[in-house]
Amino acid sequence: MSSEKTDTRTKILEATRKLMMENIGSGVKMIDIAGEAGVSRQALYLHFDSRSELLIAATKHLDEKLGVSERYSVVDDTNSGIDRLDALVEFWGNYLPHIHGIAKALYSSRESDEAAAAAWKDRMDVVKRECRNAIIGLKKDGLLRSEWSQKDATEFLWAMLSFPNWELLRFESGWSVKKYVSRTQVAAKQTFVKEGC
Amino acid sequence: MSSEKTDTRTKILEATRKLMMENIGSGVKMIDIAGEAGVSRQALYLHFDSRSELLIAATKHLDEKLGVSERYSVVDDTNSGIDRLDALVEFWGNYLPHIHGIAKALYSSRESDEAAAAAWKDRMDVVKRECRNAIIGLKKDGLLRSEWSQKDATEFLWAMLSFPNWELLRFESGWSVKKYVSRTQVAAKQTFVKEGC
DNA sequence: GATTTACTTTACACGGTGTCAATTGACACT
DNA sequence: AGTGTCAATTGACACCGTGTAAAGTAAATC
Numbered sequence: 353m354s355s356e357k358t359d360t361r362t363k364i365l366e367a368t369r370k371l372m373m374e375n376i377g378s379g380v381k382m383i384d385i386a387g388e389a390g391v392s393r394q395a396l397y398l399h400f401d402s403r404s405e406l407l408i409a410a411t412k413h414l415d416e417k418l419g420v421s422e423r424y425s426v427v428d429d430t431n432s433g434i435d436r437l438d439a440l441v442e443f444w445g446n447y448l449p450h451i452h453g454i455a456k457a458l459y460s461s462r463e464s465d466e467a468a469a470a471a472w473k474d475r476m477d478v479v480k481r482e483c484r485n486a487i488i489g490l491k492k493d494g495l496l497r498s499e500w501s502q503k504d505a506t507e508f509l510w511a512m513l514s515f516p517n518w519e520l521l522r523f524e525s526g527w528s529v530k531k532y533v534s535r536t537q538v539a540a541k542q543t544f545v546k547e548g549c
Numbered sequence: 550m551s552s553e554k555t556d557t558r559t560k561i562l563e564a565t566r567k568l569m570m571e572n573i574g575s576g577v578k579m580i581d582i583a584g585e586a587g588v589s590r591q592a593l594y595l596h597f598d599s600r601s602e603l604l605i606a607a608t609k610h611l612d613e614k615l616g617v618s619e620r621y622s623v624v625d626d627t628n629s630g631i632d633r634l635d636a637l638v639e640f641w642g643n644y645l646p647h648i649h650g651i652a653k654a655l656y657s658s659r660e661s662d663e664a665a666a667a668a669w670k671d672r673m674d675v676v677k678r679e680c681r682n683a684i685i686g687l688k689k690d691g692l693l694r695s696e697w698s699q700k701d702a703t704e705f706l707w708a709m710l711s712f713p714n715w716e717l718l719r720f721e722s723g724w725s726v727k728k729y730v731s732r733t734q735v736a737a738k739q740t741f742v743k744e745g746c
Numbered sequence: 747g748a749t750t751t752a753c754t755t756t757a758c759a760c761g762g763t764g765t766c767a768a769t770t771g772a773c774a775c776t
Numbered sequence: 777a778g779t780g781t782c783a784a785t786t787g788a789c790a791c792c793g794t795g796t797a798a799a800g801t802a803a804a805t806c
Contacts, residue, residue, distance in 0.1 A: 360752075360753080378660045378661065379661070381792090381793065381794090382793075382794070382795090383793085391753080391754095392753070392754055392755075393794095394753080394754070394755085394795095394796090395752085395753055395754080397794095397795070397796080398752075398753075401795095402794080402795075403793095403794070403795090460657075460660060463575050463657060464575065464576070476721075497739070499735050499739075500735075504728075504732060507718060507722040507724070508718070508732060508736060510717075510722075511714050511717045511718050511722070512709075514713065514714060514717055516711065516713035516714070516717075517708050517711060517713070517714055520707075520708045520711055521704060521705070521708050524673075525704040525707070525708075527704070531701075535701060535705060538696050538697075539705060539740045542694070542696075542739050542740045543736045543739045543740050547744050557783075557784080578761090578762065578763090579762080579763070579764090580762085588784075588785095589784070589785055589786075590763095591764095591765090591784080591785070591786080592783080592784055592785080594763095594764070594765080595783075595784070598764095599763080599764075600762095600763070600764090
């Protein structure tokens with residue numbers, strides 16, 4: 353049982369990640385991935401049933417590589433609702449660039465592929481849960497604005513943090529990651545947090 | 550010069566609109582459109598160079614049919630910045646359902662097609678301009694929060710009103726149009742408008 | 747030495763877009 | 777009637793990318 357984690361499957365996943373990040377998800381073909389991995393196109397189908405299966409596997413692989421759960425602890429280690437909200441936005445804003453390409457590919461495939469749609473939904477549900485936790489934190493502190501129900505606030509925050517929204521600000525409007533984080537933090541607080549007089 | 554506006558081109562555009570709205574943009578093929586228009590698939594290419602050309606033309610055609618510019622006057626007829634912001638959100642929230650299918654198709658094609666991307670950008674620039682006007686209105690009234698520059702506020706508002714954002718709230722979270730409008734109005738005002746003590 | 751495992755090579759089916767050439771039918775002009 | 781032309785039809789085909797299938801090869805394992 354050697355530490356041979358450079359097996360073909362891993363090489364394919366790495367190639368997928370690399371190409372997806374370089375080309376920001378769009379137009380990456382199976383044959384390109386095979387080429388990058390130094391393997392035949394058919395070998396891809398020995399390891400993954402379909403393009404979207406590969407995409408999904410690559411997403412998981414990337415998460416593991418990045419150590420998402422550890423990174424996420426900064427959000428869970430907060431004390432107040434406001435801190436949690438800030439930490440969530442900061443985590444998310446800094447995390448998205450690392451998964452941009454592969455996320456975009458998954459997001460696009462979603463339309464035409466049920467498996468991709470399900471995988472995307474899974475990921476987004478995780479984010480939504482964290483939005484809910486942040487809003488619950490605010491509510492516990494008595495700081496959630498009276499205009500917002502917990503549910504509505506969760507869903508609206510979730511939309512604010514959505515992938516297309518981030519992409520729009522980041523690339524159409526040319527915002528830096530730092531700017532995205534700080535502006536979104538400000539907006540989220542202004543929207544959801546009660547204002548002291 | 551009879552009022553024969555039921556020429557083939559128009560029939561094709563109408564068929565496109567109908568199918569796109571029914572199937573919410575995805576999976577509508579050229580052959581389906583041809584069938585719906587009662588015309589051969591090849592006839593489509595006599596009138597439009599490509600699928601995305603057809604999409605773009607259908608978008609314009611739909612705008613004319615809906616009389617967008619007239620409908621929009623309600624926004625321009627406002628006096629205060631806040632009213633303008635509210636009116637913009639309301640207009641947009643009620644307008645999007647009418648163009649949902651065709652907008653989605655255009656939005657999706659955007660990834661792989663330059664012409665579609667340009668057409669989409671055109672439309673979005675119009676929205677952005679209106680966001681800018683609303684923010685300028687606020688600023689003139691001295692009500693734009695000091696945390697926001699005019700540019701940043703414009704871009705963030707634009708993102709709040711983006712198509713994917715609307716789609717997310719409307720269909721993933723199941724919000725009604727009315728709810729989308731009222732919640733977005735609230736959020737936009739809380740985010741951008743100075744709060745009286 | 748035989749079998750198994752992982753991968754390669756070649757070939758092909760399928761679906762959807764876009765192209766091309768030959769044909770038809772209706773209308774207009776003289 | 778004859779000619780031209782315009783709009784649309786028919787049928788065939790090329791191109792691309794995904795996914796399938798079958799036969800072959802080379803190294804590892806028993």
